[in-house]
Amino acid sequence: MFNKILIANRGEIACRVAATCRRLGIASVAVYSDADANAKHVAACDEAVHIGGATAAESYLRYERIIAAAEATGAQAIHPGYGFLSENEDFAQACEAAGIVFIGPPVEAIAAMGSKAAAKALMHAAAVPLVPGYHGDDQDALLLQREADAMGYPVLLKASAGGGGKGMRVVERSEDFAAALASCKREAASSFGNDRVLIEKYLTRPRHVEVQVFADQKGGAVYLFDRDCSVQRRHQKVLEEAPAPGLSGELRRAMGEAAVAAARAVNYVGAGTVEFIMTGASQFYFMEMNTRLQVEHPVTEMVTGLDLVEWQLRVACGEPLPLTQAQLKLEGHAIEARIYAEHPARGFLPSTGTLKHLRMPEGVEFSLGADNSRAPVRIDSGVREGDTITPFYDPMIAKLIVHGANRAEALARMSRALRACEVVGPHTNVEFLQRIVTSEPFSGGDLDTGLIERHHETLFAPVKKPFREALALACAALLTREGGTAHGASPWDALSHWRLNGGYTQTLAWRDVENDSAFAATFARDGATPTLEYAGQRDRFTWWSGKGAHEYGATLGDVHVTGRVFVDGDVFHVFCLGEAQAFEWQNLLAHAADAEHGEGRLTAPMPGKVIAVLVEAGTVVEKGTPLIVMEAMKMEHTIGAPAAGKVSEVLYAVGDQVADGAQLLVLDVE
Ligand code: ADP
Ligand code: ADP
Ligand code: MG
Numbered sequence: 001m002f003n004k005i006l007i008a009n010r011g012e013i014a015c016r017v018a019a020t021c022r023r024l025g026i027a028s029v030a031v032y033s034d035a036d037a038n039a040k041h042v043a044a045c046d047e048a049v050h051i052g053g054a055t056a057a058e059s060y061l062r063y064e065r066i067i068a069a070a071e072a073t074g075a076q077a078i079h080p081g082y083g084f085l086s087e088n089e090d091f092a093q094a095c096e097a098a099g100i101v102f103i104g105p106p107v108e109a110i111a112a113m114g115s116k117a118a119a120k121a122l123m124h125a126a127a128v129p130l131v132p133g134y135h136g137d138d139q140d141a142l143l144l145q146r147e148a149d150a151m152g153y154p155v156l157l158k159a160s161a162g163g164g165g166k167g168m169r170v171v172e173r174s175e176d177f178a179a180a181l182a183s184c185k186r187e188a189a190s191s192f193g194n195d196r197v198l199i200e201k202y203l204t205r206p207r208h209v210e211v212q213v214f215a216d217q218k219g220g221a222v223y224l225f226d227r228d229c230s231v232q233r234r235h236q237k238v239l240e241e242a243p244a245p246g247l248s249g250e251l252r253r254a255m256g257e258a259a260v261a262a263a264r265a266v267n268y269v270g271a272g273t274v275e276f277i278m279t280g281a282s283q284f285y286f287m288e289m290n291t292r293l294q295v296e297h298p299v300t301e302m303v304t305g306l307d308l309v310e311w312q313l314r315v316a317c318g319e320p321l322p323l324t325q326a327q328l329k330l331e332g333h334a335i336e337a338r339i340y341a342e343h344p345a346r347g348f349l350p351s352t353g354t355l356k357h358l359r360m361p362e363g364v365e366f367s368l369g370a371d372n373s374r375a376p377v378r379i380d381s382g383v384r385e386g387d388t389i390t391p392f393y394d395p396m397i398a399k400l401i402v403h404g405a406n407r408a409e410a411l412a413r414m415s416r417a418l419r420a421c422e423v424v425g426p427h428t429n430v431e432f433l434q435r436i437v438t439s440e441p442f443s444g445g446d447l448d449t450g451l452i453e454r455h456h457e458t459l460f461a462p463v464k465k466p467f468r469e470a471l472a473l474a475c476a477a478l479l480t481r482e483g484g485t486a487h488g489a490s491p492w493d494a495l496s497h498w499r500l501n502g503g504y505t506q507t508l509a510w511r512d513v514e515n516d517s518a519f520a521a522t523f524a525r526d527g528a529t530p531t532l533e534y535a536g537q538r539d540r541f542t543w544w545s546g547k548g549a550h551e552y553g554a555t556l557g558d559v560h561v562t563g564r565v566f567v568d569g570d571v572f573h574v575f576c577l578g579e580a581q582a583f584e585w586q587n588l589l590a591h592a593a594d595a596e597h598g599e600g601r602l603t604a605p606m607p608g609k610v611i612a613v614l615v616e617a618g619t620v621v622e623k624g625t626p627l628i629v630m631e632a633m634k635m636e637h638t639i640g641a642p643a644a645g646k647v648s649e650v651l652y653a654v655g656d657q658v659a660d661g662a663q664l665l666v667l668d669v670e
Contacts, residue, residue, distance in 0.1 A: 001317055002026055002077050005103070006070040007045065009081030010060060011382030012399060013293070014041035017079050019366045020309040021045075029073045031066055033059035035392055040384050047073060054392050060084045063091040067098050077101035077316060079309075083394065086292040087163070089114060103316040105270045105291045112266040113289040117160040117198045123286045126265035128258050131277060131285040133200035135160070145177050147199055154202035157181060159188030159195070165235035166191045170202055205448040207278040208232065208287075209244045211259035212300045214311055215268045220321045223256035224300050224308075225330055230447040231436060233348050238429070238452075239436060240296035241335040242303045245407060245445040251282050262289055271297070271312050295338070295399070298366070298380060302334030302403040333407040335414050337433045341395040341426035345460060350395040351426040357550070357566040357573065358385040360398060361420035377402050377417050389426050397428060411443055419578030424566050431580065435459050463579075468534065469561040470574040470581040472554040475508055475521060475532060476543030477565035477572055478585055480552070507637045509586035509605045513571065518586065518606030518660055520637060532556060602639060602665050604630060604658045613654055619647045621667070628652070628664050645669040 004027040007014045014030060018041065021028040030045035035054035042048045049069035052059035059065075063085055070078055078095055080086035080103065089110040095102040104110070113119045117135040124130055133155075134147040148155045148171065157180055159167030167188040169180040181197065189195040207230045215221035228244035229237040243252070259274035266289075273294045275287040297308050311322060341351045363377030381398035389395050400417050404410030418434040436442050436459060441451055452459065505524040512519060521534040523541070532541035539557030546553060546562065553562040563576025570585045586605045612629035615621060621641040628639045628650075649666040652658055 002101070002313065004029065004073065004075045005077045005079055005313070006031065006049075006066070006073065006075035007041070007079050007081065008060070008063075008066045008085055009079070009083070010036055010039060010041050010393065012380045012396065013081035013083075013295075013382070015044045015382050016366055016380050017081060017309050018044040020307055020313070023307075024310060024313065026313070029069065029075050031060070031069055033392075035390055038387075040382055040387065049073065054390070056084065056392065063088070063094055066091075067094055067100065070100050071098065075100070077103050077313075079103040079312070080292065082290075082292050082295060087114060087290070101316050103270070103312050105266075105268050105272065109266040109268050110291045113272075113291050115160050115196070116158060116162065116288050117196060119289060120198070120286070122265055123262055126261050128262050128265075128286045129284065131200045131203065131287065133198060135198040139196060141178065141181060144181060144197070144199060145174070148177050149174050151199065151201050154204075156200045156202040157184040158198050158200065159184060159192055160198050161192035161194040161196065162188060163192075167197075168235055203277060203279050205279070205450055206230075207244070207448050208237075208275065209247070209255065209278050209284065210273050210275040210294075211255055212294070212297070212308075213259050213263045213268070213272050213274060214308075214315070214321055215263050215270065215272075216315045216321045217269055217318055218320050220324075221260050221263055221268070222321060222323070222325045222328060223259050224304055224306070224328060226252060226255060227296055227299055228447055229296060230449050231442065231451055232449050233344075233452050235449075237296065238338050238340075238433065239335065239442070240299055241333065241407075241410070242299035243330055243333070245447065246281075248282075251284075255284055258284070258286070262286060270315050271308055296336050298378060298399065298401040299334040299336045302378070302401060303330050303332060304328060305331060332403055332405050333410045334401060334403045335407075335410045335437075336399055336401045337414060337418065337437070338399055338429075339397045339421065339423075339433070340429050341389040341397055342429050343427045344429050344432040348429070350391070351428070352389050352391050352395070353426040354388045355383060355385055355397070355423065355425045356568055357422060357424035358383070358397075359420070359422040359564070359575075361400070361417040363400075363417070376404070376413055395426075397423065397426075407445065411437060422564065422566070422573075422575045422580065424568060424573045431463075432459065434578075435463075465579045465581055466561075466577045467581070468556060469554075469559060469576050470563075470579070471510075471521060471534060471583070472532065472541065472543070472556040472559070472561060473552045473563050473565050473574045473576055474510065474572040474583045474585075475523060475541070476545070476552045476554045477550075477567055477574075478508065479523065479543065480545050481567065509637065511584040511586055511606075513582035513584055520606065602627065602642075602663065602667060604660060604662045604664055605637065605639075606630075607660045608637070608658060610652045610654055610656045610658060610664075613650055613652070615647045615650065615665070617647055617649055621645060621647060627667075630658070639664065641667060643667075643669045 006029040007017050018028045028045040030042045030048040031051045032042050033054050051065040085091040089107050092102040092107045120135040154172050157169040167184045169184045171177050171180045185195040211226050212224040226244040227240050227242045229240040231239040262274045271293050273290045276284040277287045278284045343349050343351050360379050363379045364375045378401040402410050402413040415437050421430045505522050509520045524531045530541050531538050543554040550564040550566050552565050566573040572583045574581045608630040611631045614626050623644045625641045626638045630637045645667045648668045
């Protein structure tokens, strides 16, 4: 076995490989860019070498620097992870030339599968079934158009050198073909430096089912069963599971054997994935082979109880495959959810920013002990709280992987795990994943690549969240922050002039961030019994802060709720009952305090109606004198003078509707 290897990657996969190294007593070397000096993967390895600037082109793709780092640190082998250099034959070649083991397949196998078109020709020769289409060398535009017309629409154009869905264009009609071809070629040339295309019949409602294969240097080759990765957005996977639901034993074997035949056809060595597209109950066609470890490999580890990185390392140093086909067993069901920093409602655009608050469910990070691969919940993550999701790299935050005795158990576990994920900072797809997982088609195992699009309406419909509970916790956190009293120097003082039965009230003005709507609650401490009034309902209100970070609890009437509130400036991120909600505290005093600096502007903290004007132009007021009373959502709010002065102008009268932020009167501060 190797003594030391270099991991030519970053993020969760670099951490994942480092964990297996640790377990096997192999020293690990990280490489990092300017943007990653403090990254988790650097800490996960025993040593680290800086290789360049933030962009991948300046760092993770500069293979001469990576090889120099391996030489300088005495690493005997390089694990490329996925993405970056993992399927780059020049890099594999350069490793070989430097006498360093490339932990992956032989250069020729990468080359053979690197072109989707050439790979299809090889697969055809090996009798692996192919999607009907054209993958010839002749790239004449008119010939391509004729091929597409003959196939019948819709067709799918793909960049032959492609990956990551780049360049793919669905063409519905003959008259759209030429334009789609030009745009596919443009994207292919800019992404892969090669504009060769192939055409496939575009299958409707297909499933993406892939087979994990492994081969050693001695001619052994096995399949580690299948994964269904049909749930995709923009032709990219978001949820994966193993085994693929609904495959008969016979079909499973047929697909496994076809995948092994594909691997053998290119003298494959190491871990690889043969992707098939399926139609109907049992038709499957070769799509492409990924000559590397796959992002979704953990679900295979969960159901086989194996560590695939360990297998990669053993095979790379010449050992035979640890198990034979007959010894490989499937156990239970596993599902992976990719948690991305992205904006599902905005076409899944990536989102960036600092992970101000990051809390993952109880689970193991892939690490010590062979049994960990079967832990019920596993988290593969490449970031920690405080890290930043930058535009430079893949915006994945973490992979959540669960295992259950069967699919139903795994689903329930996934749903629970997703409900425990808390992220503040970039937008994420957590809520969206939760909706898919609990949706009827997904939970019923009715999978195909169009699932997200077809169910767009239900997956994006507004959901009802536990609003009162979240509000109670937000108020709890706010009142805790303010010391829970309205006396002394508290800002509430200036604004709470309502005396109700000798007690006092405080208007807590909020903005619901998700819906951008203003609302308010009234907190009253009337003798010994605090109450909170919202939307016309007044309830007894008690609250406390818990032992753990950001933990709060509250009772509102008969409702008892606990959760976490992460306070980011004036935004209170509330996590309770499996839902995330955010309320921005409308700091009335801060609004009013502008008066002390400016010409005395006093603005409406929310849209509403003026119900009382207590002063007129010329009135001399003390700090705290009530000036105007507004009503919004059946709640009353008093706007008090932030400082002593003289009212010079009143801009609204009783009955007027005012907009959020409207200036209500002008005060000449003394
Ligand atoms: P897979 O085919 O393994 O399921 P995808 O097709 O989802 O992976 O990913 C496409 C590509 O995205 C990968 O081949 C890789 O280039 C890149 N990628 C995804 N996640 C990461 C990551 N954490 N680090 C680096 N590259 C990544
Ligand atoms: P990439 O290199 O981007 O992974 P693939 O060829 O693997 O490209 O295709 C990516 C995804 O596009 C598949 O998982 C599937 O959802 C969809 N797809 C590919 N080929 C077809 C096809 N012929 N018909 C319908 N969908 C397809
Ligand atoms: Mg693919």
